[in-house]
Amino acid sequence: MNRVFVFDLDDTLMDNVHDYAGPILDMARVIIRELGSRAPHVSVIIAKEEEIDKARVHEVNPATGQKFFYSMERFPGTMAATYRYFCENAKVEPKRAVEEELYVVGMQAFDVARYAGNIKPDALSTIRFLYEQKDVPMLMSKGDRRVQSNKFSALRARDNFLRASIVDNKTPRHFLQMINGYKGYVPYSVGNDYEKDIVPALEAGFTGVFIPAETWEVIGRMDEILAKVDRSRCLVLNNLGEIKERYGEL
Incomplete structure (x- = not known):
């Protein structure tokens, strides 16, 4: 049985969440430097930054007239x-x-x-393993193309995946487009975000491979998310390397 695996990028194949940690801490230092004793505790500053950044996802960028979503400009604007x-x-x-x-x-x-x-330690070895099984690895990432294209280059996405695509938002249609021409292959979606990487793939007839990661968008919600997982159609793994170890369960 041949399979197609459509991988997510950020926090699935490549660590991403801590890219923002350094700038957030530096922002807190600047605010404390500027406001001195009038600045709140650093934990309050960081919590407020997270709150503002989440809200700005759906706010309109006045420079473009479009919502920020996951564009590059959103996060640095949140600092200010x-x-x-x-x-x-x-x-x-x-x-x-x-x-x-x-x-x-x-x-x-x-x-x-x-x-x-x-790049996660097991990322490239997992991709090689799937090729050895005669499976087809693909890559689909959501986000700002200016950012994601640089990550694709670092991962050598065009060499390591049969197809690689950057989209504004993952929908069932995008998943079906990825596997166009692979009739007869069993499709899987591999990702760290159940709501964005797995649910639309399930709607498109895929099987899910969910590797949870507590990113800024799901802090404090992981138990709730795990309770919603459709385990009849989605395998939950602890890490990327378990794809090789538990391949027989797919």
Whole structure:
């Protein structure tokens, strides 16, 4: 039986969540530097940044007239927005120079130099294993094409996958497009986000391979998400390497 595996990228094949940790911590230092004793505890600053960033996903970017979603501009803009929020609370006029400094800090999350080192240890060996089984590995990633294309290059996506695609949002239609021409192959979707990587794939007739990762969008919700998993159609793994170890269960 031949299979097609459509892999997610961020936090599935390549670590991503901690790319943002350094800039967030640097942002907190800048806010404390600027506001001094009027700045809240660092944990409050970080929690507010997360709240603002989640809200900005669905806010409109005034420069484009389109919603931010997962565009590159959203996160560095959140750094400046968080600073403005705490300035307002402290009744301090925000400084334009500090906002610009924080935008630059936020852009450090997209430093291409880190991407090769972020590839998960089992990623390439798992892909090679699937080729040895005569299966077809593919890659589909959601996000800003400017960011994801650099990650694709670090992963050598065009060499390591039969198909590789960047999309704005994963839908059942996108999954069906990925496997077009592979009639008779059993399709699987492998990802760390059940709601975005697995659910639309199940709707398209795929089997899911869910490898949970607690990213900023699902903090505190993992038990709730695991309770929703349709285990009759989705295998839950602890890590990427278990695809090789538990291949017989697929």
